[in-house]
Amino acid sequence: MKIQNHDFLLFAGPCSLESEEHIKTSFEFLAKLPLTAVRCSIFKARTSHKSFQGAGLKHLGLIKSLKESLNLKLVTEVTRPSQIESLVDIVDIFQVGARNMFNYELLKDLASCKQPILLKRSFAASIDEWISASQYLKSENVILCERGIRTFETKTRNTFDINAIAYLKQNESFPVIADPSHGTGIKNLVTPIALASIHAGADGLIIETHENPSKALSDAEQALSFKEFEDFVLKTLPEHLKLAGKTILTDF
Ligand code: PEP
Numbered sequence: 646m647k648i649q650n651h652d653f654l655l656f657a658g659p660c661s662l663e664s665e666e667h668i669k670t671s672f673e674f675l676a677k678l679p680l681t682a683v684r685c686s687i688f689k690a691r692t693s694h695k696s697f698q699g700a701g702l703k704h705l706g707l708i709k710s711l712k713e714s715l716n717l718k719l720v721t722e723v724t725r726p727s728q729i730e731s732l733v734d735i736v737d738i739f740q741v742g743a744r745n746m747f748n749y750e751l752l753k754d755l756a757s758c759k760q761p762i763l764l765k766r767s768f769a770a771s772i773d774e775w776i777s778a779s780q781y782l783k784s785e786n787v788i789l790c791e792r793g794i795r796t797f798e799t800k801t802r803n804t805f806d807i808n809a810i811a812y813l814k815q816n817e818s819f820p821v822i823a824d825p826s827h828g829t830g831i832k833n834l835v836t837p838i839a840l841a842s843i844h845a846g847a848d849g850l851i852i853e854t855h856e857n858p859s860k861a862l863s864d865a866e867q868a869l870s871f872k873e874f875e876d877f878v879l880k881t882l883p884e885h886l887k888l889a890g891k892t893i894l895t896d897f
């Protein structure tokens with residue numbers, strides 16, 4: 646995947662894929678918008694073992710057929726090496742989540758995949774540790790994603806480190822994207838932090854959206870409704886991307 650300076654990567658979707666109906670409704674909605682790829686989890690790495698762990702492999706056939714019929718690309722998280730084989734044919738970009746950034750064995754296995762790897766920052770990783778983790782992968786295949794770090798502040802789910810975006814853009818050559826959904830954990834903060842990230846130099850965004858946010862099986866508080874997400878993409882985003890000199894990459 647060749648990402649140019651003017652490309653903007655817009656990844657969006659529900660935190661987790663849930664039922665068949667939920668997958669169909671979500672994909673059909675997302676296919677109508679200018680996105681780089683749908684981003685949603687099939688496997689989840691949850692802090693509590695009691696939380697929804699993801700639908701797993703059971704909907705892979707449906708996901709594959711919707712991807713093809715709607716001409717969508719897919720970003721999804723791989724939580725352990727043994728999942729790579731089942732996902733490799735339907736995934737366009739593998740996500741490594743914050744909890745797995747330090748899982749070097751997973752990174753070593755992903756290094757031989759042809760797909761780009763979206764490497765999220767661990768909530769306890771310095772920028773240097775994050776870059777070191779990325780060096781397990783092929784450098785031309787890495788997309789870094791700032792998703793907030795843990796600080797003493799508890800009002801928000803994480804503290805979004807906007808410095809990291811500006812720093813990496815000025816000092817490294819990787820594409821760097823922002824995840825204001827996990828970075829804040831609060832849906833009303835998603836738009837301001839998304840826009841701040843664009844103006845700090847981010848090459849893209851991950852935004853979580855759900856048909857019925859209060860019913861989402863994971864990350865309900867940070868999900869934008871479909872209407873809120875559509876307004877963000879069609880009404881808010883264009884003028885900011887114009888100022889930043891970027892255009893949403895819709896084909897790669
Ligand atoms: C996610 O992307 O849905 C997720 C679990 O994020 P993180 O790994 O950043 O916590």
Ligand code: MN
Nearest residue numbers: 660853863864
């Ligand atoms: Mn999530």
